[in-house]
Amino acid sequence: MKAIICPRYGSPDVLKLREVEKPVPQEEEVLIQIHAASLNSRDLRMLRANPLFMRLMPGSLFRPKNKILGADLAGRVEAIGSKVKQFKPGDEVFGFLPSSIGKGTFAEFVCASEKLLTLKPAILTFEQAAAIPLAAMTALQGLRNYGNIQPGQKVLINGASGGVGTFAVQIAKAFGAEVTAVCSTKHLELARSLGADHIIDYKFEDFTQNGxxxxxxxxxxxxHPIKDYLHALNPGGSYVVAGGSMRQLIQAGSNRKGNSRTDGQITNVLSLVQSQSDLLFLKNLAESGKIMPVIDRIFPLSKIVDAIWYFEKEHPRGKVAIHMV
Ligand SMILES: NC(=O)c1ccc[n+]([C@@H]2O[C@H](COP(=O)([O-])OP(=O)(O)OC[C@H]3O[C@@H](n4cnc5c(N)ncnc54)[C@H](OP(=O)(O)O)[C@@H]3O)[C@@H](O)[C@H]2O)c1
Structure with missing residues (x-):
């Protein structure tokens, strides 16, 4: 099968399209013919060994332990192991592979546990379905698990036009919140089209200072520094951060329970946990029209180098997808 191999850390230019052996499913695995994948910041971090301490993981000093990058997938089940119960050959599935399993989706086939997958939303293309799993689950868990989102709450998404943010705006609306989206000038109209009630252009207005x-x-x-977020939160409000500098993450992670000094405000660092029930929840949101993936561009697998440069440099709207076959 064709796969994109990452022989060492570096820029997207180190990636090579190669013929490699097609995998064979274990007893509890399905073999998926991948039709589409999508890019996430995680792929870039693994490619560039950023943060540097990733190299301390066993077998990761000079090159990623997992030579095939990519987490998100949508495709068709080609074969199943003897203990697989949920799927049969021909089923269209989607999901994402946690980095801990050491496999990637920038390839024509992959084997994965059935627990990592669910049936693809029938109304979506493979590219649209592949855009959902990692980014939308991050948004869902950030808002619901960490933020305890409730109907009628005032919710602000800082970074509303990218992979995670475009889903976060739609999911917050689906939970009945009043949503403010923060992004740059070129994406204001996109944020409006996703259903945001209020939109702030971070290039011209600092939402932490407008009262x-x-x-x-x-x-x-x-x-922003943590004190600015606390300034923009109601008493008892929650701040959840998905990514950022080590300093920002340590500051946010140190006030998990809230205290009187911060008016009961809680700050938290999101740590995504792969969940089949969340994937099903997202499938249902997609099928009921409550979330629609935003795809900026679709690249063929053979152009993955261009795709990753584009993802890194161009501030795409929503997601960049990879077309496999
Ligand atoms: N903790 C976890 O488990 C977990 C899981 C998944 C992802 N993540 C993290 O989530 C982060 C976001 O991923 P993503 O794929 O959504 O990124 P992305 O697609 O690059 O989106 C970035 C967003 O931030 C906006 N932005 C840029 N500069 C800004 C500023 N100064 N103020 C406010 N907004 C600004 C961009 O707006 P414009 O494009 O309009 O400039 C865009 O909306 C990454 O750091 C990733 O590592 C964490």
Whole structure:
């Protein structure tokens, strides 16, 4: 099968399209013919060994332990192991592979545990389905598990136009929140089309200094010091951050329970946990029209180098997808 191999850490230019052996499913695995994948910040971090301490993982000093990158997939089950119960050959599935299993989706086939998959939303293309899993599950767990989102709450998404943010705006609306989206000028119209009630252009307005307060803030990256977020939160409000500098993450992680000094406000660092029930929840949201993936561009597998450069440099709207066959 064709796969994109990452022989060492570096820029996207180190990636090579190669013929490798097609995998064979174990007893509890399905063999999936991947039709589409999508890019996530995680792929870039693994490619560039960022943060550096990733190299301390066993077998990762000079090159990623997993030579095939990519987490998200949508495809068709080609074969199943003898103990697989949920799927049969021909089923269309989607999901994402946690980095701990050491496999990647920038390839024509992959074997994965059935627990990592669910049936693909029938109304979506493979590219649309592949855009959902990792980014939308991050948004869902950030808002619901960490932020305890409630109907009627004022929720702000800082970084609303990228992979995680475009889902976060739609999921927060699906939970009945009043949503403020923060992004740059070129993406304001996109944020409006996703259903945001209020939109702030971070290039011209600092939402932490305009006197407005929110019950829940989800920041896809830190972007501001923690004290600014606390300033923009109502008493008892929650701040959840998905990514950012080590300093921003340590600061956010040190106030998990809230205290009187911070008016009961809680800050938290999101740590995504793969969940089949969350994947099913997202499938249902997609099938009921409550979330629709935003795809900026689709690249063929053979152009993955261009795709990753584009993802890294161009601030794409929503997701960049990879077309496999
Ligand atoms: N903790 C976890 O388990 C977990 C899981 C998944 C992802 N993540 C993290 O989540 C982060 C976001 O991923 P993503 O794929 O959504 O990123 P992305 O697609 O690059 O989106 C970045 C967003 O931030 C906005 N932005 C850029 N500069 C900003 C600023 N100064 N102020 C406010 N907004 C700004 C961008 O807006 P414009 O494009 O309009 O400039 C865009 O909306 C990454 O750091 C990733 O590592 C964490």
């Amino acid at each position: 407005l307060r929110y019950d829940l803030i989800l920041a896809v990256n830190g972007y």
